[in-house]
Amino acid sequence: MREINDFKQVKSYLSAYQIESIFNEQILPHLSLYTFEQGEFICSQGQASQYLYVLVKGKIKVYTTSAEGRTLILSFKTPLEVIGDIEYVQDINIINTVEAVSSVQMIGVQYHWLRKYGRDHAPLLQFLLDIITQKFHLKTNSMSFNLLYPVEVRFASYLLSVSFNESDSLNKEQLRISIKDAANFIGTSYRHLNRVIGQFCTEGLIERNKGFILVKDREGLRALAGDNIYE
Amino acid sequence: MREINDFKQVKSYLSAYQIESIFNEQILPHLSLYTFEQGEFICSQGQASQYLYVLVKGKIKVYTTSAEGRTLILSFKTPLEVIGDIEYVQDINIINTVEAVSSVQMIGVQYHWLRKYGRDHAPLLQFLLDIITQKFHLKTNSMSFNLLYPVEVRFASYLLSVSFNESDSLNKEQLRISIKDAANFIGTSYRHLNRVIGQFCTEGLIERNKGFILVKDREGLRALAGDNIYE
DNA sequence: AACACTTCAGGACATATGTCCTTTCCAAGA
DNA sequence: TCTTGGAAAGGACATATGTCCTGAAGTGTT
Numbered sequence: 001m002r003e004i005n006d007f008k009q010v011k012s013y014l015s016a017y018q019i020e021s022i023f024n025e026q027i028l029p030h031l032s033l034y035t036f037e038q039g040e041f042i043c044s045q046g047q048a049s050q051y052l053y054v055l056v057k058g059k060i061k062v063y064t065t066s067a068e069g070r071t072l073i074l075s076f077k078t079p080l081e082v083i084g085d086i087e088y089v090q091d092i093n094i095i096n097t098v099e100a101v102s103s104v105q106m107i108g109v110q111y112h113w114l115r116k117y118g119r120d121h122a123p124l125l126q127f128l129l130d131i132i133t134q135k136f137h138l139k140t141n142s143m144s145f146n147l148l149y150p151v152e153v154r155f156a157s158y159l160l161s162v163s164f165n166e167s168d169s170l171n172k173e174q175l176r177i178s179i180k181d182a183a184n185f186i187g188t189s190y191r192h193l194n195r196v197i198g199q200f201c202t203e204g205l206i207e208r209n210k211g212f213i214l215v216k217d218r219e220g221l222r223a224l225a226g227d228n229i230y231e
Numbered sequence: 232m233r234e235i236n237d238f239k240q241v242k243s244y245l246s247a248y249q250i251e252s253i254f255n256e257q258i259l260p261h262l263s264l265y266t267f268e269q270g271e272f273i274c275s276q277g278q279a280s281q282y283l284y285v286l287v288k289g290k291i292k293v294y295t296t297s298a299e300g301r302t303l304i305l306s307f308k309t310p311l312e313v314i315g316d317i318e319y320v321q322d323i324n325i326i327n328t329v330e331a332v333s334s335v336q337m338i339g340v341q342y343h344w345l346r347k348y349g350r351d352h353a354p355l356l357q358f359l360l361d362i363i364t365q366k367f368h369l370k371t372n373s374m375s376f377n378l379l380y381p382v383e384v385r386f387a388s389y390l391l392s393v394s395f396n397e398s399d400s401l402n403k404e405q406l407r408i409s410i411k412d413a414a415n416f417i418g419t420s421y422r423h424l425n426r427v428i429g430q431f432c433t434e435g436l437i438e439r440n441k442g443f444i445l446v447k448d449r450e451g452l453r454a455l456a457g458d459n460i461y462e
Numbered sequence: 463a464a465c466a467c468t469t470c471a472g473g474a475c476a477t478a479t480g481t482c483c484t485t486t487c488c489a490a491g492a
Numbered sequence: 493t494c495t496t497g498g499a500a501a502g503g504a505c506a507t508a509t510g511t512c513c514t515g516a517a518g519t520g521t522t
Contacts, residue, residue: 064371066379067457074371089364095371125356129363133320136367140295140305140326143374147418148297150478179500187378192479194501208500226298381508410470423509425471469518478509485501492495 001040004033010107013056017080022127026117027109034106042083042098042106049087049094051108055079058104063184064096073185075138076101082131088114089128146187154186155196157225159206163215177213232271235264241338244287248311253358257348258340265337273314273329273337280318280325282339286310289335293327294415304416306369307332313362319345320359377418385417386427388456390437394446408444 010033014020023031034053036042043049045065056079063073074096083098088111118124146154162177183193197213200206205221207214215221241264245251254262265284267273274280276295287310294304305327314329319342349355377385393408414424428444431437436452438445446452 064375066375068379070379072375072378074375086364086367089360090368092368095368119357120353122351122353122356125353125360126350129320129356129360132360132363132367133317136317136363136370137321137323137326139367139370139374143370143377144295144297144303144305146374146378147303148299148301152478188478189480190500191481191502195479198502383508419508420510421470422472422511426509429472463522465520465522467519467521469516471514471516473514474512476509476511478507480507481505482503483505484503487500488498490495490497492493 001042002035004035004105006033007031009033013105013107017056019054019080019127021123022121023109023124024117024121027113027121030109030113032108034108036100036104036106038100038103040100040104042100042104043094045094045097047094049084049092050110050112051084052088052111052114053083053106053108055081055083055104055106059101060098060104061101061181062096062098071184072187073181075142076185080131082128084111085128085132089132151186151188151192152196152199153225154188155182155193155200156205156221158182158186159213159215160218160221160225163218232273233266235266235336237264238262240264244336244338248287250285250311250358252354253352254340254355255348255352258344258352261340261344263339265339267331267335267337269331269334271331271335273331273335274325276325276328278325280315280323281341281343282315283319283342283345284314284337284339286312286314286335286337288337290332291329291335292332292412293329295327302415303418304412306373307416311362313359315342316359316363320363382417382419382423383427383430384456385419386413386424386431387436387452389413389417390444390446391449391452391456394449 010031011020013033014023036058042053042060043051055077059076059078060081060083061073062075062077062083063071065071083106084094086092087094114124145157159177179193179197180190183190186193197206197208201208203220205215205217205224207216241262242251244264245254267289273284273291274282286308290307290309291312291314292304293306293308293314294302296302314337315325317323318325345355376388390408410424410428411421414421417424428437428439432439434451436446436448436455438447
């Protein structure tokens with residue numbers, strides 16, 4: 001983590017995401033911009049939490065590790081997103097580990113200042129409400145999805161969702177997905193996911209070349225996934 | 232659903248749960264008390280939502296039905312709880328079906344009035360934030376729990392959690408649990424749950440007599456469930 | 463009591479998924 | 493160039509879970 005002393009940058013992010021109003025005059029001076037390198041932890045499960053972060057650039061993953069050491073990825077997130085909100089409101093330790101997937105920039109504020117100056121600031125409260133309800137809704141969906149459908153369907157949905165987002169950038173159909181990550185996200189074992197991938201290849205839905213996955217039949221995947229997409 | 236015109240009653244509930252402040256003077260006159268009979272629907276997945284309800288008495292269950300008709304119970308809830316909060320904030324249709332498990336009383340307000348008079352009322356916003364973050368936290372837990380552990384463990388946890396709450400009342404250890412409900416809650420099939428129940432009986436953890444389940448070895452269950460309890 | 467009807471318990475089998483291992487391959491570093 | 497470590501792919505097997513079906517037992521109705 002590196003702190004960047006560039007208040008202009010902070011302001012410009014706030015303005016870009018139209019959230020200037022959520023921090024009032026008293027809080028503004030206590031905002032800082034932080035950079036995290038790829039693979040760096042933004043926060044770790046179980047630790048005490050001190051900062052509310054607003055993700056403004058890059059991509060992060062949120063996951064939990066069970067007592068037995070198994071990992072379950074709860075979500076990948078891109079701006080605009082907030083980390084530490086639940087912990088702030090509930091005043092509890094960090095629930096999930098958050099790790100930078102790419103290089104990441106976040107605006108951070110200490111709870112301290114939020115408690116002091118933000119408790120009754122309606123725009124902030126509304127903003128948090130909005131973000132958290134979104135998260136909740138999304139989680140509700142993925143939870144029922146995970147419990148109701150087999151790995152095959154979940155993976156098809158995952159592929160669609162990921163390829164959609166990624167392909168914004170460059171490589172239209174070629175995806176560099178980490179199969180391990182995918183397995184943890186879907187809540188299955190690496191082995192089994194591999195099996196399903198093999199099956200998809202046989203069926204001509206996808207193709208794989210050394211670590212990459214090429215979506216060949218988007219419609220076929222969609223048919224498999226049904227309407228259910230990790231939104 | 233039956234509307235009860237008893238403003239005193241409403242006031243007394245608000246006071247009992249120490250939430251008088253969340254509704255301001257303008258909103259108060261628009262609060263009503265509603266009664267739902269056992270088995271009655273409070274709201275149904277996909278419908279347009281109009282009311283924010285505060286559960287003040289009784290027990291409800293929240294569940295979702297997949298396109299294929301499978302049911303997944305997301306939670307059982309007792310006061311103090313709010314229904315329709317996510318929908319209110321996000322302005323979307325009802326996400327999950329909510330059904331009265333016992334006879335139930337709820338305080339209801341139309342979104343209309345909340346939008347008009349409550350948008351900037353910090354105590355209301357704080358209250359919603361608090362409730363929703365709790366829900367979120369709980370859901371996060373149960374989601375990872377469901378994905379990370381086998382039915383055996385989940386059911387043990389379920390039994391502990393349910394027997395704990397129920398036994399507050401009368402029958403110390405005797406539980407009338409609906410096995411179907413339990414199966415849907417855990418996200419498994421009736422058949423399989425039955426199998427696990429049989430196994431638990433063999434191991435002397437529980438005993439069953441015609442539809443009831445008797446917890447015999449709470450410690451054994453706890454050992455199986457580990458620390459993980461549906462909170 | 464006799465009947466139809468539902469719920470409950472469980473058998474038999476198929477499928478989904480997990481665990482453990484082995485082999486291959488490729489890339490980073492000595 | 494030669495290791496060496498780790499990712500990738502998949503074989504073999506065990507286990508967890510789902511589906512379909514059947515028979516027993518309870519419940520209400522006539």
